[in-house]
Amino acid sequence: MIITDIIKAYITDSEYVLPNGCDINTVCAVSERHDLAHLISGALEKQDVLPKGELGASLKKQKLLAIMRREQQDYELTRITSIFQNEEIPYILLKGAVMKNLYPQAWMRTSCDIDILIKPEHKSRATERLRSAGYNQESDGERDISFISKSGVNAEIHFSLLCDNEALNKILINAWDYTISVDKNEYAFTQEFFVFYHIAHMLAHFTEGGCGIRPFIDLWLYNKAHNVDASLLSQLLKQCGAFDFYNGVISLCEVWFEGRAHDRLTKLMEQYIVSGGVYGSRENLGGLGKHKKGGYAKYLLNRIFMPREKLRLVYPKIDKYPILIPYYWVKRWFTLLNKSKFKAAKSELRGKSKSNDCGELLTMLGL
Secondary structure (H helix, E strand, O other): OHHHHHHHHHHHHOOOOOOOOOOOOHHHHHHHOOOOHHHHHHHHHHHOOOOOOHHHHHHHHHHHHHHHHHHHHHHHHHHHHHHHHHOOOOEEEOOOOHHHHHOOOOOHHHOOOOEEEEEEEHHHHHHHHHHHOOOOEEOOOOOOEEEEEEOOEEEEOOOOOOOHHHHHHHHHHHHHHHHEEOOOOOOEEOOHHHHHHHOOOOOHHHOOOOOOOHHHHHHHHHHHHOOOOOHHHHHHHHHHHHHHHHHHHHHHHHHHHHHOOOOHHHHHHHHHHHHHOOOOOHHHHHHHHHHHHHHHHHHHHHHHOOOHHHHHHHOHHHHHHHHHHHHHHHHHHHHHHHHHHHHHHHHHHHHHHHHHHHHHHHOOOOO
C-alpha cells in the first residue's frame, strides 16, 4: 500500500520513489482520515515532491500543527507527572506518551490527548491537585477523568483499563500486577503486557468499526525495538481469545512494512481498516453488527432498543435508576434530529452491504 510504503521509508530514513501514476490526492485524503497527513507531508517534503497550491499548504500546516501539539503535550505531561511525583501518586504512562519515543522524532506520533493510569484510591487526590494546578475538569467518567489545560491540551487520567470485552477485562483488571518500577513513583508495564494492552485497545476499537493505521505502525516499531517474550505474550492473548486477532495484526504489519504478500485475511483487514479511518466508520460497525446479531432485523432492533450495558455508557444514571431505561431510549431517538447524528445512523445502516465480508473477517480472526 503506497501510504504505508511512504511512511515506512520516512520513519526509517530509507529511499523511496513514488510509483508512476500515483494519485497523490488520494494518498493525502487517506492520510488525513487516519491522522497521518503530517507524516506524508514530511515524507513528500523530504523527496521534494510536495504538491503545490492549496493541498501542499494544507499538508505543511498539518506537520506544523503536529509539531506544536507534541511540544504542548510534552510540556503538560512533564507538569502532570511532576505533580504525581511530588504527591507520591504512582502512575503509568499509556499509549502515545510511550509510543512517541519509538519514532525518530516525537512529533511524528500524534495523540489526541495525554493518557496516564493511576490507582483508584488516588483518584480524589489526583483530581484535587490537578484542579489546583489550573487544569479544568471536563468530565468524571466510569473509568477516567478528563482534564484540559489552559493551553488546550487534553489529559485523561485513567483509574481503570477495563473495556466492554469481559474476556479482556479478566486480565486488564490486574494491570498493576504487570509493572516494573521506572522512577520513584513512575511505573511501566512489562513489555509483554504493554503489547497485550495495545492489542486489547486495538481490538476494542476494531469491533466498533475500525482502529486506523497508526496502531499498526506503533506495534511494528515496538516489536522492532523490544525483545518481547512471545511465549508470555501468547499466554495472555490466549486467555482472552485475542491470539488469532494478534496474529492477523502481525500479518498485516508484515504486508505493509516487511514486503510479505497479501492473503485473503490481510486483504479483508486492509479494506476494513483503511475504509474506516482513524476512529473506524459507522458502515463498518453496521456490517459487523448485522453479522454478530444474526441478521439485519435483529441488529436494527438492538440499536433501536439499546441494551442496558451499552446505554449506561451514554447515560450513567441508569445504574442508579434502571426504571429510566425507556425514557433514555426515547431521548436517544430524538438525538437523530441532529443532522450529523442522522447522517451517522444512515451510514451505519448502509453497512449491511458489508456484512458478508465483515462476517468472514470476524471468523478468520476468531471473533
